[in-house]
Amino acid sequence: MTSTKINRRSIVKGGAGAAVAVGSKASSVFAAPAVIQETGSTIEVTYWASQSGVNGEAEQELVNMFNESQQDVKVNYQFQGTYEETAQKLTAAIQARQVPEISTLSDVWWFKFYLAGALQPLTEYVNEAKIDTADYFESLWNEGVREGVQYWMPFARSTPLFYYNRDAFAAAGVDESIVGNWDTFVENTEALMVRDGDTVTQYAFGHPDAGSYNAWLFQAVIWSFEGAYSEDDFTITIAQDPGVEAGNFYRSTVADGWAIPVEDHTADFGTGLFAAIMASTGSMGGIRENATFDWGTAFIPEKYTFGCCTGGSGHSILATAEDAKKEAAFKYIAFASSPESTAFWSRRSGYMPVRKSAVESAEMQAFYDENPNALTAVEQLPKTDPQDAARVFIPNGDQIIGGGLEQITVNLVDAAEAFEEVSGILQEEAEPIIEQLADVEG
Amino acid sequence: MADFSTNRAIVFQRSLGYLAMILIVLVIGVPIFWMLSGSLKTTQEIYSTNIQWVPASPRWGNYADAWNAAPFERFYFNSILITALGSSLEIINATLTAYALAFLRFPGKNLIFVILLAALMIPAQVTILPNYVFFGSTVFDLIGESWINTYQAIILPGASVAFGTFLMRQSFLGLPREVIDAAKVDGAGHFRILRDVVLPMGKPVIVTFALISVVAKWNEYLWPLVITTTQEMRPLTVGISYLFDAEGNNAWGVIMAATFFVVFPLLVVFMFAQRFIIEGLTAGATKG
Numbered sequence: 001m002t003s004t005k006i007n008r009r010s011i012v013k014g015g016a017g018a019a020v021a022v023g024s025k026a027s028s029v030f031a032a033p034a035v036i037q038e039t040g041s042t043i044e045v046t047y048w049a050s051q052s053g054v055n056g057e058a059e060q061e062l063v064n065m066f067n068e069s070q071q072d073v074k075v076n077y078q079f080q081g082t083y084e085e086t087a088q089k090l091t092a093a094i095q096a097r098q099v100p101e102i103s104t105l106s107d108v109w110w111f112k113f114y115l116a117g118a119l120q121p122l123t124e125y126v127n128e129a130k131i132d133t134a135d136y137f138e139s140l141w142n143e144g145v146r147e148g149v150q151y152w153m154p155f156a157r158s159t160p161l162f163y164y165n166r167d168a169f170a171a172a173g174v175d176e177s178i179v180g181n182w183d184t185f186v187e188n189t190e191a192l193m194v195r196d197g198d199t200v201t202q203y204a205f206g207h208p209d210a211g212s213y214n215a216w217l218f219q220a221v222i223w224s225f226e227g228a229y230s231e232d233d234f235t236i237t238i239a240q241d242p243g244v245e246a247g248n249f250y251r252s253t254v255a256d257g258w259a260i261p262v263e264d265h266t267a268d269f270g271t272g273l274f275a276a277i278m279a280s281t282g283s284m285g286g287i288r289e290n291a292t293f294d295w296g297t298a299f300i301p302e303k304y305t306f307g308c309c310t311g312g313s314g315h316s317i318l319a320t321a322e323d324a325k326k327e328a329a330f331k332y333i334a335f336a337s338s339p340e341s342t343a344f345w346s347r348r349s350g351y352m353p354v355r356k357s358a359v360e361s362a363e364m365q366a367f368y369d370e371n372p373n374a375l376t377a378v379e380q381l382p383k384t385d386p387q388d389a390a391r392v393f394i395p396n397g398d399q400i401i402g403g404g405l406e407q408i409t410v411n412l413v414d415a416a417e418a419f420e421e422v423s424g425i426l427q428e429e430a431e432p433i434i435e436q437l438a439d440v441e442g
Numbered sequence: 443m444a445d446f447s448t449n450r451a452i453v454f455q456r457s458l459g460y461l462a463m464i465l466i467v468l469v470i471g472v473p474i475f476w477m478l479s480g481s482l483k484t485t486q487e488i489y490s491t492n493i494q495w496v497p498a499s500p501r502w503g504n505y506a507d508a509w510n511a512a513p514f515e516r517f518y519f520n521s522i523l524i525t526a527l528g529s530s531l532e533i534i535n536a537t538l539t540a541y542a543l544a545f546l547r548f549p550g551k552n553l554i555f556v557i558l559l560a561a562l563m564i565p566a567q568v569t570i571l572p573n574y575v576f577f578g579s580t581v582f583d584l585i586g587e588s589w590i591n592t593y594q595a596i597i598l599p600g601a602s603v604a605f606g607t608f609l610m611r612q613s614f615l616g617l618p619r620e621v622i623d624a625a626k627v628d629g630a631g632h633f634r635i636l637r638d639v640v641l642p643m644g645k646p647v648i649v650t651f652a653l654i655s656v657v658a659k660w661n662e663y664l665w666p667l668v669i670t671t672t673q674e675m676r677p678l679t680v681g682i683s684y685l686f687d688a689e690g691n692n693a694w695g696v697i698m699a700a701t702f703f704v705v706f707p708l709l710v711v712f713m714f715a716q717r718f719i720i721e722g723l724t725a726g727a728t729k730g
Contacts, residue, residue: 046671048671052686053511053684053685053692053693056684076672077673078671078673079673079684081667081683082686084666089668091571091579092574092575092668093574093590094573095571095574095578095579096574096575096577096578096579096588096590097578097579097582098578098579098588098590100581121447126609165571174502213517220489235636267489268489270486271486271489271490289485290485290486290489292486300715304729
């Protein structure tokens with residue numbers, strides 16, 4: 001027994017000693033080998049993407065087209081999950097120092113990586129490749145520009161649209177032109193309601209919840225009331241008079257009984273529960289498939305003025321990649337937003353083309369003749385403005401505002417109260433960002 | 443008179459029992475039925491505001507669509523590999539460690555057990571980032587390539603779970619000491635005792651734990667999601683997330699069909715393992 005005990009003890013001691021010895025030696029012996037690229041060989045870059053389902057297939061085809069068209073660069077397309085999941089994985093990857101060269105980043109996530117210094121400035125590559133930046137729609141291009149340098153190239157971009165049920169309008173005897181202005185729309189909401197005894201089977205309008213980006217859609221509304229979420233210097237303005245008026249307008253839609261808040265308003269629009277909704281142009285494919293009635297699209301309604309924002313996602317190159325790989329990565333990004341590619345992507349996905357020349361091309365003109373609803377977002381695009389800092393630059397700003405809107409549409413809280421609270425939270429969350437921004441941009 | 447009231451009591455208790463069983467069957471069964479029914483519906487039927495328990499005309503095409511929408515053969519292969527290797531490792535580790543904690547004497551035994559208990563209280567989510575950094579950065583520094591997006595990275599963090607060790611240790615401590623002492627007197631070494639005495643007597647617990655482990659590994663989502671970057675390495679649970687549409691217009695019929703692909707193998711396992719579960723639950727319920 002004694003000998004067995006000693007044996008076991010010595011094994012344990014010896015094992016611990018060996019582990020320590022190996023550990024300390026390994027870090028000095030096994031240095032990471034440098035990746036050497038021979039000239040003339042194909043450079044491989046990794047691309048992390050967030051498009052799934054039908055859009056994912058279209059994007060895979062786009063990558064294949066790029067890989068087959070030349071031999072210098074091979075893009076490895078890797079789906080990582082939703083916009084949120086991709087951004088979170090990218091954060092972990094940066095910590096673990098295993099970073100892809102290209103990543104898809106959504107409108108509310110790219111700024112966080114910019115502030116952390118993780119994004120590569122792209123203007124140099126843009127100039128070298130002699131890209132015609134004037135051919136991009138201004139609002140789409142400029143959203144990724146900080147201090148004159150481009151960090152976030154547009155790719156899958158969308159705007160909110162006003163979708164309406166033409167059959168329901170016809171049945172109610174309501175002219176379609178009333179959707180141009182909130183006042184005229186409100187006048188006709190009673191006519192657009194359908195009741196079966198005491199239950200309402202068709203509401204005039206429907207609101208989504210925070211998870212379905214109601215804060216993005218409301219941004220257009222608050223702008224049409226001549227308000228805004230914030231100013232460029234992060235002054236929070238959502239609780240000022242125009243914002244409160246817009247918020248109370250939302251409250252009245254539910255309090256007066258002609259609109260209700262739901263979780264998935266595009267699905268309910270497709271089943272005929274709502275005569276009209278605001279939703280992304282990216283939802284058009286799904287509505288086209290599910291709606292059993294004739295439907296149309298229009299610009300976001302005006303109030304005192306017209307207001308509309310953009311959304312979606314774009315491409316960025318990560319700053320940690322090697323120079324040769326960054327150049328190769330930019331070749332793909334430039335390809336993805338070239339006129340031919342953006343036309344292909346737009347036709348397949350429902351997102352808008354990011355290039356003016358793509359819209360004017362013969363292919364797209366023919367496509368729009370067959371699908372007039374797809375043209376609305378493109379015609380609305382020149383009238384759009386960059387999004388407010390409070391939604392896209394403050395972490396979680398979108399969900400904070402969305403929560404306040406849920407208070408208004410679900411709990412019928414007065415907008416002044418709801419927005420006061422939202423404003424307070426936004427101001428708190430903005431402080432570290434303003435500091436970080438001062439460090440980065442001076 | 444006494445007989446009559448006892449009869450009523452028995453009938454009353456029995457009805458309560460049946461009522462509880464029916465309730466539980468409904469709570470567990472209705473969502474599964476809904477999933478199966480949904481997998482045969484068109485998207486319009488699913489989104490309609492009237493509840494349709496049985497689809498008007500079953501759309502079997504959903505299953506074909508689901509299978510073709512993503513590389514399911516690969517997902518199945520990955521899931522089976524991860525579950526088989528992961529569960530085997532977990533069971534072996536748990537059994538050996540529990541044996542040591544229950545039957546051996548060595549310095550620091552109590553300290554190790556306390557650390558084990560402490561590990562039980564750490565939520566898995568907390569370990570995600572440290573593990574990721576380890577497999578990426580630390581492993582890269584050690585051997586020159588990272589282990590992100592590899593099978594070993596998916597399996598190793600779950601290869602030893604405190605829960606299994608704890609469960610087995612408690613069970614082994616409850617085994618009759620006389621049998622083990624008798625084996626020792628016969629000159630049996632530790633491995634013989636483990637193989638011939640402890641394992642047969644502890645079979646119910648081991649099988650129960652094996653089932654828990656298999657189900658947990660098969661259904662694991664968060665860690666494989668984080669550690670894999672390509673579709674070829676992903677198990678079923680992560681793979682079906684490719685079918686979701688970012689814009690919210692999901693083809694729920696296809697997704698339900700895909701979910702059935704994930705659930706089906708476990709149902710088969712449970713059907714075969716039923717005998718062991720019942721054996722394990724009722725072992726010791728009757729004497730002799």
